[in-house]
Amino acid sequence: MIEALAAVAPGRPLRAGLDRILQASKGALIVVGDGPEVLDICSGGFLLDAEFSPQRLYELAKMDGAIILAPDASRIARANVHLVPNPNLATTETGTRHRTAERVARAVAVPVIAVSEDLAVITVYRGGHKRALDPVARVLGRANQALQTLERYRNRLDAVTSSLSALEVEDLVTTKDAVTVLQRAEMVSRIADEVEGYIVELGTDGRLVHLQLEELMGGVDDDRRHVIRDYVVDGDPGAAEGALRALASLSTERLLDLGAVAGILHLPAGGDVDASLVPRGYRLLAKVPRLQEAAIDTLTARFGNLQKLMRATVEDLEAVDGIDGTTARIVKDGLARLTESSILDSYS
Structure with missing residues (x-):
């Protein structure tokens, strides 16, 4: 559903076409997907395979049938199509267009969009979910x-x-x-x-x-x-x-x-x-600037807990495999500053 909502979000060409349909007080039934599972429930209509544009979508919506788009909504595959989903599929809708949209969305794994002519509402269906788009x-x-x-x-x-x-x-x-x-x-x-x-x-x-x-x-x-x-x-x-x-x-x-x-x-x-x-010290070590995560894993594995890390000298840190002198000083200075700031914050 998130992907379906992204496809009809403001600024997308598909949303511009849907808004045109709403402004003209028209209705529409649009299927975003033209795979075999979609074509199996299509009857009639005509093949277009034309580049998508909001203007073309609006003009095609003047016909009663459904419009079939490519999965990425970049092309209009078919128009004036009669959709024939399984009539036994459950639906909570009452209008013909919305009943068909919900059944198609349950039957095939593609987004289906219904534009209500009377209510001026765009509803997106995907699987067993639906979402009416708010202003x-x-x-x-x-x-x-x-x-x-x-x-x-x-x-x-x-x-x-x-x-x-x-x-x-x-x-x-x-x-x-x-x-x-x-x-x-x-x-x-x-x-x-x-x-x-x-x-x-x-x-x-x-x-x-x-x-x-x-x-x-x-x-x-x-x-x-x-x-x-x-x-x-x-x-x-x-x-x-x-x-x-x-x-x-x-x-x-x-x-x-x-x-x-x-x-x-x-x-x-x-x-x-x-x-x-x-x-163990992961969180405070992660706050030390320029300290790599691999070094943090190495130090926590070697010392076991934060208190031992804080008591360790620069020489103790350098003795750990993979920790050089520069890294040891960064750790020691970083922990010292964090200790000072934490104590000050606790009493402020």
């Missing part, structure tokens, strides 16, 4: 509202993340501290997914929304991944990726449950949310 102003309003919510949640995430950094430096992290950061990060990510859906619908009108979303989401995904690698009981990257997928699959109600999120990391759950944890 750009309404979608933009919802997108801006979602961005405001995202900004508030991002501010809260930054606060708990800063707190976690200070606690890690002082070796005072508990299960609740780590899980709270993961909860906030996942909430922010889910709001961002909603905004991305609006951006798809907005097409070229969503450029500014896209820029704001990128700014607000900077570093969130990496931070979430590093927190999981710091605290998941099995430090293997595969276990961390599995925990990320499990976190994303939680319902909203389960996400708000500290025990459910702690269980994903195999951490003490239930009433033991104050159990002490020791980070």
